[in-house]
Amino acid sequence: MSFLTVTYAVLFYAATAILIGGLAYKISVYARTPAPLKIPTTPAPTTTSGVVMRMGREVIFFESLFKSSKWTWLFGWMFHISLALVLIRHLRYFTEPVWFWVSWLQPFGKYAGFFMVLGLLGLWSRRVLVDRVRYISAPSDHLILALLVGIGITGLSMKFVAHTDIVSLKAFVLGLMYFDWQPLPADFNLLLHLLLVAVLMIIFPVSKLLHAPGVFFSPTRNQVDNPRETRHLAPWAAPLDSSSAE
Amino acid sequence: MADYETPKLLADVPVVVVPNIKPGAMSHSSPYVAKPDHNIPLGFPGELVENWQEAAIAKMGDILQKYRSIQVYLDSCVKCGACTDKCHYFLGTADPKNMPVARQDLLRKVYRRYYTFAGKYFPKLVGATDLTKEVLDDWYSYYHQCSECRRCSVYCPYGIDTAEISMAAREILDSIGYGQKYCNEIIAKVHKIGNNLGLPGPALEATLEDLEDDIKTDTGVDVKLPVDQEGADILLITPSADFFAEPHIDGLIGYAKVFHAAGLSWTLSSYASEAANFSMFIGSYDNMKRQAERIRKAALELGVKRIMVGECGHAWRAAYSFWNTLAGVGHGAADDDKYARMLQKQLDPRFPVPQHICESTYDLIQQGAIKLDKSANDHRRVTFHDSCNVARASRMGDMPGGQFIIPREVIKAACNNFFDMAPETIHEGTFCCGGGGGLLTDDLMEVRVKGALPRMQALKYVVDEHKVDTLAAICAICKTQFAKVLPYYDFPMHMILSVHQLVGDAVILGSND
Numbered sequence: 001m002s003f004l005t006v007t008y009a010v011l012f013y014a015a016t017a018i019l020i021g022g023l024a025y026k027i028s029v030y031a032r033t034p035a036p037l038k039i040p041t042t043p044a045p046t047t048t049s050g051v052v053m054r055m056g057r058e059v060i061f062f063e064s065l066f067k068s069s070k071w072t073w074l075f076g077w078m079f080h081i082s083l084a085l086v087l088i089r090h091l092r093y094f095t096e097p098v099w100f101w102v103s104w105l106q107p108f109g110k111y112a113g114f115f116m117v118l119g120l121l122g123l124w125s126r127r128v129l130v131d132r133v134r135y136i137s138a139p140s141d142h143l144i145l146a147l148l149v150g151i152g153i154t155g156l157s158m159k160f161v162a163h164t165d166i167v168s169l170k171a172f173v174l175g176l177m178y179f180d181w182q183p184l185p186a187d188f189n190l191l192l193h194l195l196l197v198a199v200l201m202i203i204f205p206v207s208k209l210l211h212a213p214g215v216f217f218s219p220t221r222n223q224v225d226n227p228r229e230t231r232h233l234a235p236w237a238a239p240l241d242s243s244s245a246e
Numbered sequence: 247m248a249d250y251e252t253p254k255l256l257a258d259v260p261v262v263v264v265p266n267i268k269p270g271a272m273s274h275s276s277p278y279v280a281k282p283d284h285n286i287p288l289g290f291p292g293e294l295v296e297n298w299q300e301a302a303i304a305k306m307g308d309i310l311q312k313y314r315s316i317q318v319y320l321d322s323c324v325k326c327g328a329c330t331d332k333c334h335y336f337l338g339t340a341d342p343k344n345m346p347v348a349r350q351d352l353l354r355k356v357y358r359r360y361y362t363f364a365g366k367y368f369p370k371l372v373g374a375t376d377l378t379k380e381v382l383d384d385w386y387s388y389y390h391q392c393s394e395c396r397r398c399s400v401y402c403p404y405g406i407d408t409a410e411i412s413m414a415a416r417e418i419l420d421s422i423g424y425g426q427k428y429c430n431e432i433i434a435k436v437h438k439i440g441n442n443l444g445l446p447g448p449a450l451e452a453t454l455e456d457l458e459d460d461i462k463t464d465t466g467v468d469v470k471l472p473v474d475q476e477g478a479d480i481l482l483i484t485p486s487a488d489f490f491a492e493p494h495i496d497g498l499i500g501y502a503k504v505f506h507a508a509g510l511s512w513t514l515s516s517y518a519s520e521a522a523n524f525s526m527f528i529g530s531y532d533n534m535k536r537q538a539e540r541i542r543k544a545a546l547e548l549g550v551k552r553i554m555v556g557e558c559g560h561a562w563r564a565a566y567s568f569w570n571t572l573a574g575v576g577h578g579a580a581d582d583d584k585y586a587r588m589l590q591k592q593l594d595p596r597f598p599v600p601q602h603i604c605e606s607t608y609d610l611i612q613q614g615a616i617k618l619d620k621s622a623n624d625h626r627r628v629t630f631h632d633s634c635n636v637a638r639a640s641r642m643g644d645m646p647g648g649q650f651i652i653p654r655e656v657i658k659a660a661c662n663n664f665f666d667m668a669p670e671t672i673h674e675g676t677f678c679c680g681g682g683g684g685l686l687t688d689d690l691m692e693v694r695v696k697g698a699l700p701r702m703q704a705l706k707y708v709v710d711e712h713k714v715d716t717l718a719a720i721c722a723i724c725k726t727q728f729a730k731v732l733p734y735y736d737f738p739m740h741m742i743l744s745v746h747q748l749v750g751d752a753v754i755l756g757s758n759d
């Protein structure tokens with residue numbers, strides 16, 4: 001087994017462990033921390049199914065962002081939807097035989113990569129050109145965009161410029177999954193692509209990428225508007241009642 | 247305090263132009279600091295404690311464990327910029343630290359430094375900083391340039407609510423003895439006397455008697471304003487501003503006339519003589535609960551069946567969203583919840599608790615229990631200002647958005663000439679009056695005047711377009727703020743009035759005396 005293969009195999013095991021472990025920890029923190037008061041941004045749904053719909057519109061269509069900034073919405077939505085298609089497309093490297101709906105989505109996923117990069121560049125240009133957004137940008141905000149653009153461009157170049165050895169790559173990926181390591185093709189574009197992906201996985205749980213799980217825990221979006229009908233009480237606040245009850 | 251100019255209003259547009267940023271434009275603005283007399287009754291240290299840095303960081307950790315909102319909001323912001331042009335204080339001052347995300351970042355950069363991996367090891371990369379005195383003073387300045395109106399939370403893709411962040415920051419500041427005089431002095435008065443004005447029971451009774459005389463002179467009818475009447479059906483909790491001055495007091499007269507015309511049995515309480523709950527502004531759960539418990543206690547002692555709230559924005563948020571949680575003033579307590587059951591079993595389950603005065607008046611109009619003569623308001627051309635806490639932090643009626651429909655239906659039932667302001671400046675997108683969230687104090691006049699700009703611009707548009715001469719509101723803070731800032735923008739001070747003044751002028755008084 002080459003040094004390269006071992007390095008990347010270990011890197012991906014570590015990145016996966018950090019991503020899953022880190023996210024699991026953060027999600028458990030969000031889930032454990034109580035929301036002591038009812039604070040949905042109103043008008044808010046008065047039923048749980050209404051909240052599911054609201055969250056669905058937020059996560060799938062970016063409803064609130066659409067209300068606030070059409071350019072940011074356009075670029076942001078373009079990026080995220082394309083990313084979703086691209087990720088689905090990548091499932092073909094992890095499954096054998098490839099699921100039929102993944103095959104069906106291949107042509108879309110193939111070109112979504114362009115829209116993904118386009119969306120990212122749109123977002124990045126706002127970060128540079130709009131004085132308000134430039135003011136709030138830290139170096140990490142630019143670097144994350146650079147990372148994602150890098151992943152997109154290296155990925156696209158393998159599809160549209162210089163093909164990599166897809167069969168060996170798939171063997172490597174499946175080998176990682178079944179603990180039966182296979183050699184990784186030593187192709188510069190591929191190695192860079194995989195390295196950047198591993199970096200993204202590693203920083204995910206310690207960066208603003210936490211907005212992905214965070215949105216589901218946002219009390220202004222996930223609470224039912226029924227404070228008069230049901231008494232809502234946090235565990236830490238409950239004992240305050242008895243101490244002041246007559 | 248630096249000299250400043252009132253921003254200029256534009257012709258023919260309902261919304262202001264987003265300004266280019268002017269860093270530091272409002273860094274000189276900060277309110278008077280609370281003194282030991284204001285702090286100690288609230289359970290805060292008298293003045294800035296010696297180990298303030300350590301104590302503030304520890305308090306932040308405590309809040310992170312108690313409030314999911316803070317934990318999630320500090321982590322989730324991606325700096326997309328969607329909120330940057332949504333705050334009325336930014337639009338009016340151009341200070342970039344008044345952009346919601348930048349205001350949050352004042353706290354977030356310290357959170358990152360002490361509570362995140364990235365900020366501990368790569369502070370420069372992620373914009374994390376130590377909590378220095380300079381940062382602390384920035385907190386004090388800019389967290390008192392937020393009216394906690396939640397407009398930004400409507401537009402944030404993650405629902406990040408700067409109001410929550412400002413409340414947390416003020417809670418931290420209070421915990422180290424660096425609180426704001428205006429809020430803390432007022433809360434101390436409520437704890438001691440029962441209302442924001444510090445108006446004792448006998449003075450309240452005298453005021454109400456005077457009002458009864460005034461109504462009798464005006465109308466010839468004996469309309470009562472009962473106080474501490476045991477066995478009354480309805481306990482009315484209203485902002486104490488309603489007892490004090492124009493235009494509030496005409497709203498109070500309006501409530502009394504409606505109750506009279508509908509033949510309802512009601513009372514005020516001299517013990518719980520305040521609907522406002524400024525403890526919400528400073529994010530203090532304990533003090534908020536202490537204030538809310540006065541309502542619970544009064545309701546139990548007077549044996550009332552319903553609890554109603556007068557015209558006040560943040561008070562309606564506190565009442566609608568929090569009273570049930572804080573003091574069991576509401577329905578739906580668990581079977582083993584003795585504390586809440588005590589009051590709940592006394593309340594009439596047919597009515598929402600608490601109920602907004604507009605909900606009640608609307609129902610009475612629908613049922614034909616009161617009759618209004620719209621022509622009584624024919625000399626007025628009216629628009630309505632949605633108060634932020636009513637619009638974005640509460641509800642009226644059964645359906646989402648009832649808080650927009652019900653007050654407008656009440657106004658339309660009371661007058662013939664009603665004109666809404668531009669759609670993007672009302673309902674959930676409404677612009678704050680500029681004085682909410684504990685900013686209604688003379689030492690913050692500049693930020694109040696500038697923060698009113700977007701609302702004034704929308705108002706000018708309907709004034710020019712429809713010759714509107716009356717601005718109706720259902721919030722004591724809005725009314726006070728508008729009375730003060732309207733003249734800065736060349737509008738007459740008296741164009742602001744209570745929705746229930748319109749109702750009171752139109753309601754036909756029966757012979758229920």
